[in-house]
Amino acid sequence: GAVVSQHPSWVICKSGTSVKIECRSLDFQATTMFWYRQFPKQSLMLMATSNEGSKATYEQGVEKDKFLINHASLTLSTLTVTSAHPEDSSFYICSASNQGGSQPQHFGDGTRLSIL
Amino acid sequence: KQEVTQIPAALSVPEGENLVLNCSFTDSAIYNLQWFRQDPGKGLTSLLLIQSSQREQTSGRLNASLDKSSGRSTLYIAASQPGDSATYLCAVRPRRTNQFYFGTGTSLTVIP
Numbered sequence: 001g002a003v004v005s006q007h008p009s010w011v012i013c014k015s016g017t018s019v020k021i022e023c024r025s026l027d028f029q030a031t032t033m034f035w036y037r038q039f040p041k042q043s044l045m046l047m048a049t050s051n052e053g054s055k056a057t058y059e060q061g062v063e064k065d066k067f068l069i070n071h072a073s074l075t076l077s078t079l080t081v082t083s084a085h086p087e088d089s090s091f092y093i094c095s096a097s098n099q100g101g102s103q104p105q106h107f108g109d110g111t112r113l114s115i116l
Numbered sequence: 117k118q119e120v121t122q123i124p125a126a127l128s129v130p131e132g133e134n135l136v137l138n139c140s141f142t143d144s145a146i147y148n149l150q151w152f153r154q155d156p157g158k159g160l161t162s163l164l165l166i167q168s169s170q171r172e173q174t175s176g177r178l179n180a181s182l183d184k185s186s187g188r189s190t191l192y193i194a195a196s197q198p199g200d201s202a203t204y205l206c207a208v209r210p211r212r213t214n215q216f217y218f219g220t221g222t223s224l225t226v227i228p
Contacts, residue, residue: 109159
């Protein structure tokens with residue numbers, strides 16, 4: 001069964017709305033989670049690394065004020081797309097792994113965000 | 117920066133054939149490499165994880181090999197089935213980091 005749960009799976013909303021996406025590790029604690037973005041027919045691009053209890057680390061070109069990340073507990077990270085616009089429409093996926101990094105990365109089922 | 121390339125970009129084979137998917141990466145200083153499957157509109161399912169010290173991993177009809185020195189990995193699928201149709205992604209984790217760099221994927225279609 002799934003070890004990483006992502007919610008919601010699909011969001012359609014109006015331009016200017018803020019959207020929150022949750023990523024939960026179900027049966028392990030994850031001090032680090034990752035948020036990726038995937039455009040149609042393209043591969044995953046890392047947006048940011050979510051660190052429990054501290055600020056997220058953003059990749060170059062990703063606006064931290066646009067994509068707010070909160071990792072308040074060892075099993076939950078949230079990504080909030082603030083004042084979303086049509087160009088933010090994409091597939092967002094989170095991942096996490098057990099401590100040590102020798103374990104495989106487990107991915108959520110993704111969230112398809114459509115901004116009208 | 118690590119760059120990951122997958123060839124072919126798309127592959128169509130009749131059911132029952134054996135096939136090989138290729139993944140190459142530019143920096144051999146990796147921690148591990150992972151192969152994933154992605155169905156349309158879905159998240160990623162982990163298939164095989166190869167640590168940098170390993171040469172191959174097997175799971176059922178899948179076999180993944182790793183040649184770190186040449187920066188290559190292959191995913192071998194035996195006796196392909198229509199249910200194998202999906203996009204296959206390889207991802208490399210460099211040393212001293214927890215993040216992954218993904219290839220662009222191979223879209224596989226197995227024709228019944």
